Amino acid sequence: MNEYSGSEILLKSLLEEGVETIFGYPGGSIMPVYDALYDYQDKFHHVLVRHEQGAVHAAQGFARACGKTGVVIVTSGPGATNAITGIADAMIDSTPIVVITGQVASAALGSDAFQETDLIGITLPITKWSYQIRRAEDVAWAVARAFYIASNGRPGPVVLDFAKNAQVEKTTFNYKKCNFIRSYNPYPNIDNSLISLAVNMINNAKKPLLIFGQGVTLSGAEKELKEFLDKTDIPAAATLMGLSALPSDYKNFKGMLGMHGSIASNIKTNECDLLIAVGLRFSDRITGTVSTYAKQAKIIHIDIDAAEIGKIIPVTLGILGDAKTVLSRLTNGVKEAKHTEWLQTFEEPERVEYEKVISPEIYPTEGPINMGEVVRFVADASQGEAIVVNDVGQNQMLSARYSKFAKPRSLVTSGGLGTMGFGLPAAVGAKIAKPTRQVCLFVGDGGLQMTMQELGTIMQEKIGVKIIVLNNTWLGNVRQWQELFFNERYSQTRLQNPDFQQVAEAYGFGHQRVIERKDLGDAVEKMLADPDQPYLLEVCVVEEGMVMPMIPPGKGITEIMLNEHEWYSKS
Amino acid sequence: MDPLFTVTVYSENQVGLLNQISIIFTRRNLNIWSLTVSASAIEGVHKFTITCRTSQKQIEAVVKQIEKKIDVLKAFYYTNDEIIYQEVALYKVQTENLLDSNDFEELVRSSHAHIMEINRTYTVIQKTGHCEEIQDLYEKLIPYGVLQFVRSGRVAITKSTEEKVSRFLAERAEVGRNVN
Numbered sequence: 159m160n161e162y163s164g165s166e167i168l169l170k171s172l173l174e175e176g177v178e179t180i181f182g183y184p185g186g187s188i189m190p191v192y193d194a195l196y197d198y199q200d201k202f203h204h205v206l207v208r209h210e211q212g213a214v215h216a217a218q219g220f221a222r223a224c225g226k227t228g229v230v231i232v233t234s235g236p237g238a239t240n241a242i243t244g245i246a247d248a249m250i251d252s253t254p255i256v257v258i259t260g261q262v263a264s265a266a267l268g269s270d271a272f273q274e275t276d277l278i279g280i281t282l283p284i285t286k287w288s289y290q291i292r293r294a295e296d297v298a299w300a301v302a303r304a305f306y307i308a309s310n311g312r313p314g315p316v317v318l319d320f321a322k323n324a325q326v327e328k329t330t331f332n333y334k335k336c337n338f339i340r341s342y343n344p345y346p347n348i349d350n351s352l353i354s355l356a357v358n359m360i361n362n363a364k365k366p367l368l369i370f371g372q373g374v375t376l377s378g379a380e381k382e383l384k385e386f387l388d389k390t391d392i393p394a395a396a397t398l399m400g401l402s403a404l405p406s407d408y409k410n411f412k413g414m415l416g417m418h419g420s421i422a423s424n425i426k427t428n429e430c431d432l433l434i435a436v437g438l439r440f441s442d443r444i445t446g447t448v449s450t451y452a453k454q455a456k457i458i459h460i461d462i463d464a465a466e467i468g469k470i471i472p473v474t475l476g477i478l479g480d481a482k483t484v485l486s487r488l489t490n491g492v493k494e495a496k497h498t499e500w501l502q503t504f505e506e507p508e509r510v511e512y513e514k515v516i517s518p519e520i521y522p523t524e525g526p527i528n529m530g531e532v533v534r535f536v537a538d539a540s541q542g543e544a545i546v547v548n549d550v551g552q553n554q555m556l557s558a559r560y561s562k563f564a565k566p567r568s569l570v571t572s573g574g575l576g577t578m579g580f581g582l583p584a585a586v587g588a589k590i591a592k593p594t595r596q597v598c599l600f601v602g603d604g605g606l607q608m609t610m611q612e613l614g615t616i617m618q619e620k621i622g623v624k625i626i627v628l629n630n631t632w633l634g635n636v637r638q639w640q641e642l643f644f645n646e647r648y649s650q651t652r653l654q655n656p657d658f659q660q661v662a663e664a665y666g667f668g669h670q671r672v673i674e675r676k677d678l679g680d681a682v683e684k685m686l687a688d689p690d691q692p693y694l695l696e697v698c699v700v701e702e703g704m705v706m707p708m709i710p711p712g713k714g715i716t717e718i719m720l721n722e723h724e725w726y727s728k729s
Numbered sequence: 730m731d732p733l734f735t736v737t738v739y740s741e742n743q744v745g746l747l748n749q750i751s752i753i754f755t756r757r758n759l760n761i762w763s764l765t766v767s768a769s770a771i772e773g774v775h776k777f778t779i780t781c782r783t784s785q786k787q788i789e790a791v792v793k794q795i796e797k798k799i800d801v802l803k804a805f806y807y808t809n810d811e812i813i814y815q816e817v818a819l820y821k822v823q824t825e826n827l828l829d830s831n832d833f834e835e836l837v838r839s840s841h842a843h844i845m846e847i848n849r850t851y852t853v854i855q856k857t858g859h860c861e862e863i864q865d866l867y868e869k870l871i872p873y874g875v876l877q878f879v880r881s882g883r884v885a886i887t888k889s890t891e892e893k894v895s896r897f898l899a900e901r902a903e904v905g906r907n908v909n
């Protein structure tokens with residue numbers, strides 16, 4: 159039988175897993191792998207990033223846009239530690255990625271060798287699984303296991319720390335896909351007696367509300383969710399991570415939950431008699447003060463991760479299982495219903511929000527351009543067909559609130575970690591995963607500069623991402639908090655920015671700066687004209703804008719600010 | 730004070746598992762009171778017995794997060810009344826102090842302790858029991874001059890008649906046969 163180096167076995171194993179794209183960056187301890195890659199250039203599209211953090215975020219964007227596992231290859235030591243932020247982000251946002259890091263030779267492990275870091279030690283708390291490959295014989299086994307673990311059950315990041323000797327040693331190749339791990343059951347059996355109990359609770363509810371998170375997307379349950387809602391007429395709201403699993407214009411869709419969510423979805427969480435939570439983890443950005451969260455309601459929590467059930471909110475009924483199967487069984491069991499009166503009660507908070515918040519944000523007639531207004535222009539022009547990627551801050555919240563989604567997997571955002579700098583590289587990955595779709599990135603002037611080096615990747619790879627820089631010359635989100643909660647003491651939040659037009663010019667992208675409202679429509683058209691070309695549209699937006707509505711930190715979900723001076727109160 | 734829980738974890742025999750388990754306690758700033766790690770009765774399966782004082786809600790979350798680790802087979806938590814448990818302790822006492830004593834023999838006998846070794850310089854006494862009993866004997870030995878005193882972590886066996894781990898492994902073996 160032929161023998162291959164561990165490096166070549168790695169590549170052959172990746173091919174067995176259907177991998178076509180690798181995001182990476184070479185270095186000393188991974189050079190044998192890169193050397194092997196030289197002979198596999200026709201099999202893999204290797205995207206050379208400019209910083210390892212960018213490689214991981216790009217792999218995340220890829221995975222989030224198409225559902226396949228993203229792959230990263232980086233070197234040991236600084237290459238590996240640069241990847242940490244992305245790994246942590248993928249962990250908290252349940253994103254399937256496999257990160258292969260170089261490592262010094264087994265014999266040198268523990269000796270503080272050049273570019274040795276204890277990567278397993280560092281990544282244990284932020285990976286679904288991490289494993290050090292010390293022998294070429296283990297490569298195929300470890301890769302198979304890595305892909306199985308990363309993509310099954312509740313997905314997450316896996317690290318394979320690949321010792322240099324194992325990269326060069328030779329052995330035979332015999333790939334066996336992993337489909338079973340004794341100690342890990344990714345799809346626990348769903349207890350049908352719990353389904354019956356849930357069906358009863360749903361049939362008897364007068365004021366039910368369904369809230370959903372990324373679990374719906376991850377289990378591919380978009381259709382099942384819609385069928386359940388069609389049959390039961392239950393209103394539904396999404397977490398940030400759940401957005402786009404239901405079309406934005408779906409009749410019973412009530413918007414985003416949480417701190418900057420819709421007034422109605424938050425208020426009704428504390429008025430419903432039954433709260434059905436599907437594939438979410440009750441993050442503090444959703445619940446506000448836990449002690450006042452949905453106290454009046456019976457709660458059904460559906461999740462594939464047993465550790466999430468009851469972790470934050472005590473629930474009436476926890477159903478362990480994947481959203482797709484559970485929702486379809488529930489739909490089979492429940493009676494058709496109409497909730498006309500209950501749905502009518504959403505209208506009042508929706509009207510207030512529209513008048514006090516939405517309309518002034520997205521349809522202003524004077525003054526500087528608003529962030530939300532830019533999002534509205536892009537949403538109108540792309541008709542919900544674009545994949546929206548965003549960074550973190552005000553740009554994130556406003557693009558999440560005002561984008562229109564027509565298809566699943568259309569929002570790529572850093573939810574649980576809130577990683578500034580996520581957007582640009584994630585957009586790279588999303589566009590590679592879905593080359594025929596428009597990919598529109600909304601990014602702040604601060605966040606862009608956190609991973610701006612990836613403009614080089616976009617240039618070299620000719621990736622047609624549309625970069626919409628919402629330039630407010632502030633770390634706007636922090637500025638907002640300083641204004642509202644820290645007595646307007648603007649500590650270290652003002653930015654002096656480079657000329658982003660010249661930056662775009664340096665990379666050879668089409669670009670434009672918009673300052674006046676009248677130019678915005680045309681500029682957006684122009685940006686979207688050729689979906690294959692990168693473009694940087696900089697919009698100089700209102701400097702001291704606010705994201706509203708807002709549930710201030712430490713408050714309950716019914717304590718909602720409409721603006722700096724006014725709180726929502728039921729009329 | 731928070732109640733004392735005994736956590737038992739059954740895992741595959743993999744490098745780094747102790748670390749994986751202990752960081753779940755560290756993250757929540759929970760102090761591990763005692764820890765025993767060894768091969769279990771089931772071949773290839775490792776067993777961790779951990780004691781920790783905390784709230785019911787915390788320990789429940791901790792155990793679920795431990796069980797979530799890929800290489801962990803099963804994790805449970807128990808209160809003291811649900812298990813039979815023991816610790817072992819060794820005490821090293823100066824022999825000459827014992828020779829002058831009238832009640833030392835009675836102390837060893839009534840404490841259900843054993844003498845493991847006697848030589849001219851020191852005597853080693855061994856005792857198994859609950860934490861408090863072990864502490865109690867230590868305090869009674871202090872007047873004799875204790876040179877060294879060590880105690881183990883806890884080992885525990887459930888009072889339940891159901892062997893959950895064996896059942897779990899049998900179920901998984903069945904699933905494994907069907908997928909392969």
Ligand SMILES: Cc1ncc(C[n+]2csc(CCOP(=O)(O)OP(=O)(O)O)c2C)c(N)n1
Nearest residue numbers: 551552553576578602603604605633634635
């Ligand atoms: C890596 C990282 N550092 C710091 C923060 C804290 N933070 C959250 S939003 C924000 C300001 C973002 O400013 P900008 O990118 O300009 O976006 P804007 O809010 O102005 O839209 C900061 C500093 C973060 N989320 N991530």
Ligand SMILES: [Mg+2]
Nearest residue numbers: 602603632634
């Ligand atoms: Mg800004």
